Amino acid sequence: MEYPRVMQTPGDSDSQLILVLQNLRTLPEELVKSHADHVVQLDLSYNSLKDLSWLAEFEQLRHLVLDSNRMHEAHLRTLTRPMPQVEVLMLNKNEFSDLPTTMRLIRRFFPNLEYLSLHGNPICPDGLELQPFSSYLRYDYEYYSNYIAQSLSKLKFLDHGLVQRTYQYESFPLKSYAGRQLVKTTSF
Numbered sequence: 130m131e132y133p134r135v136m137q138t139p140g141d142s143d144s145q146l147i148l149v150l151q152n153l154r155t156l157p158e159e160l161v162k163s164h165a166d167h168v169v170q171l172d173l174s175y176n177s178l179k180d181l182s183w184l185a186e187f188e189q190l191r192h193l194v195l196d197s198n199r200m201h202e203a204h205l206r207t208l209t210r211p212m213p214q215v216e217v218l219m220l221n222k223n224e225f226s227d228l229p230t231t232m233r234l235i236r237r238f239f240p241n242l243e244y245l246s247l248h249g250n251p252i253c254p255d256g257l258e259l260q261p262f263s264s265y266l267r268y269d270y271e272y273y274s275n276y277i278a279q280s281l282s283k284l285k286f287l288d289h290g291l292v293q294r295t296y297q298y299e300s301f302p303l304k305s306y307a308g309r310q311l312v313k314t315t316s317f
Contacts, residue, residue: 144169144189148176155180161187173198174219181207192217199224205234215239222249228273232280244286245277255288 254269
């Protein structure tokens with residue numbers, strides 16, 4: 130079996146493992162065994178990862194890049210245990226579409242994140258393809274950012290900027306609008 134080509138930058142010892150564009154669905158066991166005990170930065174961008182169960186073996190890992198893997202919430206569920214040492218997580222251009230579920234999983238498996246990037250996912254209102262709706266973008270992004278900041282107490286940077294934890298939101302009436310009831314409430 131031919132293994133993916135491992136790239137390292139000059140003068141960077143063995144702390145980085147870069148396996149970009151290798152069409153990987155999982156990391157081969159031999160690569161896990163030979164790199165898990167010393168890799169600090171792992172970049173698996175532009176693959177087709179389906180299984181992340183091996184990731185827990187990387188106990189020194191601090192920076193994880195999983196951009197452009199067509200991943201969604203089910204892929205995070207393949208993780209076998211939390212990775213509290215991970216500080217940077219890049220999940221750009223994937224298919225995460227459920228903000229509460231995604232954040233619950235990220236909080237569970239990466240509780241000490243300081244930097245998270247989710248650009249290009251359906252859950253991120255980053256404006257890349259929403260130009261006709263740009264007037265709503267700021268409000269949507271503030272809601273998204275605040276939701277994530279409340280989920281990850283140690284987060285310092287989100288996507289492209291510092292985390293803000295004090296957003297003010299407009300309140301919308303839930304019971305009536307112009308005298309008409311919108312939501313029928315029932316008390317138990």
